[in-house]
Amino acid sequence: MELTGADIFVHSLQDEGVEIIFGYPGGAVLHIYDALYRQDKIQHILTRHEQGATHAADGYARSTGKPGVVIVTSGPGATNAVTGIATAYMDSIPMVVFTGQVPTHLIGNDAFQEADNIGITRPCVKHNFLVKDVRDLAETIKKAFYVATTGRPGPVVVDIPKDITAEKTEYSYPDKVSMRSYNPVHVGHAGQIKRAVKLMLAAKRPMIYTGGGVILGNAAGSLTELAQLLGHPVTNTLMGLGAYPATERQFVGMLGMHGTYEANMAMHHCDVLIAIGARFDDRVTGNIEKFCPHAKIVHVDIDPSSISKNVKVDVPIVGCVDNVLKAMIKLIKGSKQRPDGAALKDWWQQIEDWRSKDCLKYDHTSELIKPQYVLESLYKATDGNAFVTSDVGQHQMWAAQFYKFDKPRRWINSGGLGTMGFGLPAAMGVQLAYRDETVVCVTGEGSIQMCIQELSTCKQYALPLKIVNLNNGYLGMVRQWQEFFYQGRYAMSYMESLPDFVKLAESYGHVGMKIEKPGDVESALEEAMAMKDRLVFMDFITDPAENVYPMIPAGGGQNEMILI
Amino acid sequence: MRHIISILMENEAGALSRVAGLFSARGYNIESLTVAPTEDPSLSRMTLVTRGTDEIIEQITKQLNKLVDVVKLMDMTDGPHIEREMMLTKVRAEGDGREELKRVSDIFRGRIIDVTDKTYTIELTGAGDKLDAFLQVLDRALIIEVVRSGVSGIARGERALKL
Numbered sequence: 233m234e235l236t237g238a239d240i241f242v243h244s245l246q247d248e249g250v251e252i253i254f255g256y257p258g259g260a261v262l263h264i265y266d267a268l269y270r271q272d273k274i275q276h277i278l279t280r281h282e283q284g285a286t287h288a289a290d291g292y293a294r295s296t297g298k299p300g301v302v303i304v305t306s307g308p309g310a311t312n313a314v315t316g317i318a319t320a321y322m323d324s325i326p327m328v329v330f331t332g333q334v335p336t337h338l339i340g341n342d343a344f345q346e347a348d349n350i351g352i353t354r355p356c357v358k359h360n361f362l363v364k365d366v367r368d369l370a371e372t373i374k375k376a377f378y379v380a381t382t383g384r385p386g387p388v389v390v391d392i393p394k395d396i397t398a399e400k401t402e403y404s405y406p407d408k409v410s411m412r413s414y415n416p417v418h419v420g421h422a423g424q425i426k427r428a429v430k431l432m433l434a435a436k437r438p439m440i441y442t443g444g445g446v447i448l449g450n451a452a453g454s455l456t457e458l459a460q461l462l463g464h465p466v467t468n469t470l471m472g473l474g475a476y477p478a479t480e481r482q483f484v485g486m487l488g489m490h491g492t493y494e495a496n497m498a499m500h501h502c503d504v505l506i507a508i509g510a511r512f513d514d515r516v517t518g519n520i521e522k523f524c525p526h527a528k529i530v531h532v533d534i535d536p537s538s539i540s541k542n543v544k545v546d547v548p549i550v551g552c553v554d555n556v557l558k559a560m561i562k563l564i565k566g567s568k569q570r571p572d573g574a575a576l577k578d579w580w581q582q583i584e585d586w587r588s589k590d591c592l593k594y595d596h597t598s599e600l601i602k603p604q605y606v607l608e609s610l611y612k613a614t615d616g617n618a619f620v621t622s623d624v625g626q627h628q629m630w631a632a633q634f635y636k637f638d639k640p641r642r643w644i645n646s647g648g649l650g651t652m653g654f655g656l657p658a659a660m661g662v663q664l665a666y667r668d669e670t671v672v673c674v675t676g677e678g679s680i681q682m683c684i685q686e687l688s689t690c691k692q693y694a695l696p697l698k699i700v701n702l703n704n705g706y707l708g709m710v711r712q713w714q715e716f717f718y719q720g721r722y723a724m725s726y727m728e729s730l731p732d733f734v735k736l737a738e739s740y741g742h743v744g745m746k747i748e749k750p751g752d753v754e755s756a757l758e759e760a761m762a763m764k765d766r767l768v769f770m771d772f773i774t775d776p777a778e779n780v781y782p783m784i785p786a787g788g789g790q791n792e793m794i795l796i
Numbered sequence: 797m798r799h800i801i802s803i804l805m806e807n808e809a810g811a812l813s814r815v816a817g818l819f820s821a822r823g824y825n826i827e828s829l830t831v832a833p834t835e836d837p838s839l840s841r842m843t844l845v846t847r848g849t850d851e852i853i854e855q856i857t858k859q860l861n862k863l864v865d866v867v868k869l870m871d872m873t874d875g876p877h878i879e880r881e882m883m884l885t886k887v888r889a890e891g892d893g894r895e896e897l898k899r900v901s902d903i904f905r906g907r908i909i910d911v912t913d914k915t916y917t918i919e920l921t922g923a924g925d926k927l928d929a930f931l932q933v934l935d936r937a938l939i940i941e942v943v944r945s946g947v948s949g950i951a952r953g954e955r956a957l958k959l
Contacts (some may be wrong), residue, residue, distance in 0.1 A: 348811060354814060354817055355817055358864070360808070412959070413805070413863070413864060413866055535862070536858050536862075537862050540851070540854065544851070640917060681924035
């Protein structure tokens with residue numbers, strides 16, 4: 233049967249198994265919206281801004297592992313989506329973003345609401361497509377999902393001119409698609425895996441360092457098995473939290489700029505580093521010249537270009553993390569060699585020594601609310617079981633330090649791009665995927681205002697998010713750097729005229745709470761969590777002078793942390 | 797070190813800008829870049845000359861391979877190869893100078909492909925340093941314009957970049 237491009241679009245998404253899409257209508261996508269209106273299999277979530285739509289789809293993807301799907305109109309619709317696309321790109325999140333485009337004959341004419349979407353998004357997508365013929369539409373959509381979700385995942389943009397959505401052709405959705413230029417690797421090199429296992433078994437001061445790749449590759453189970461088989465300490469990056477249970481003894485905390493002392497010291501002193509699905513980001517390595525000076529490095533990653541990009545490694549292994557870890561487990565189980573128990577015992581003693589510094593300690597006697605205390609209380613109030621999204625800044629670091637994630641896909645934050653405004657819309661995407669779960673957005677008064685309009689979306693779709701606003705009146709991380717490195721010249725890091733967040737939440741139809749005393753923190757959180765069907769905006773007035781510790785200052789090595 | 801990287805890519809609009817964009821976004825330098833369709837019209841072949849340490853060249857080839865439109869690539873400089881560039885040079889050729897220019901062109905195995913009473917246009921093919929050498933022996937004041945094609949390269953013997 234012949235269908236219009238708009239109907240082909242909708243049928244293709246249905247056949248792809250898409251259940252929910254996030255978007256915002258406009259002139260160039262009107263045919264598509266009309267086709268969406270005439271069906272009821274796919275739910276469309278109307279956000280208040282295209283950035284919100286992309287972050288919501290991103291949160292949905294991070295929490296479920298399924299690709300997030302977005303539709304926006306041409307011109308400003310697409311340019312507003314760019315921040316969300318770039319955010320997903322930096323963290324390798326599978327997403328397919330459909331952008332409207334002016335009709336084919338007007339492309340290049342500076343038409344109304346025309347932008348070069350392909351050109352603008354090129355540096356921040358895994359790949360993008362311009363559909364030039366309605367007969368290519370279904371196959372292009374199939375390719376977009378295939379590219380977005382395989383190999384190292386990432387966002388894919390499909391730009392669809394308006395006339396294509398009106399033209400008709402026969403519809404058939406391909407079951408499979410293959411591209412001669414795109415063949416992601418699945419299985420790691422057997423010889424390299426053998427070399428790696430040999431190093432791991434012989435290690436005297438081993439360290440397992442894992443990143444977002446373990447979560448994206450659904451390899452948390454294999455990682456836990458491997459680490460426990462070996463008895464090695466495990467650290468996770470900001471993106472990797474939850475890949476190894478944080479309450480387990482072998483977990484030494486997050487590493488990097490605001491990681492724990494024990495994690496960073498163990499990195500610095502280890503003799504074998506096993507990096508899995510991590511990319512040696514500058515916030516992790518600190519000064520690259522001083523990084524892991526004594527270690528032989530094994531690096532498992534699905535993306536060959538991640539290997540030896542920042543740090544030269546000794547045993548590179550390209551492949552799906554889960555496949556490689558399973559192969560390692562099999563080899564270790566079949567090997568006569570056991571880990572060096574005596575050496576590991578000494579190593580653990582050393583690590584416990586570092587751990588005893590209690591690097592995350594803070595003042596419990598203050599009359600002001602300490603943000604760390606809010607996070608600790610949140611952890612208790614949610615039994616450590618919530619999905620937690622965050623924005624970017626001090627609150628993000630405190631959430632990462634103090635909320636102990638035992639499961640993957642529970643900690644949702646913009647690690648790579650560091651996008652303020654991410655937390656609230658991302659939480660919406662999570663809540664839409666998990667209607668009955670507790671979803672918390674940890675944010676600050678700076679970040680929350682960057683996508684505050686989405687409170688309206690939350691009302692429309694009855695999303696009972698719990699927003700924990702750590703309100704210190706400052707752009708806290710900027711303030712902290714200005715205190716440390718700019719002699720306290722607080723240029724533009726103080727916000728005057730903040731809104732009354734309680735009234736603001738109420739005006740959107742939600743519950744607002746203001747908490748000003750440490751003694752009220754726990755009861756407020758409990759009260760909020762008990763309101764299962766309402767969005768509660770908790771405005772915690774916190775100590776404005778609190779800083780995130782410990783910290784590796786810029787240019788420092790991992791053994792040069794500033795402790796409180 | 798200087799490297800010549802040959803790339804087979806899907807002959808799609810925008811493929812060239814993906815490569816050029818990658819180089820500018822990651823701060824790699826491009827000395828020259830040529831691109832044209834191959835005998836299979838669905839494929840383009842690009843020849844790219846760049847410079848960098850071994851680590852940078854490794855990253856460049858990995859990043860190029862990561863581009864979805866790139867089907868296959870080869871670093872020509874990994875093995876014996878032939879490198880050619882074509883140059884068209886328009887020179888002022890008047891009076892006694894005409895004979896001298898003809899001689900220089902012959903020495904370099906150039907061909908004069910256009911003649912007027914005041915100018916010669918000389919076509920010259922060879923490796924880049926040969927073209928440089930030719931330009932050096934010409935009197936600068938006589939050169940009207942120079943057009944270089946950029947480098948093309950092919951591996952010697954059995955080694956080939958093909959699907």
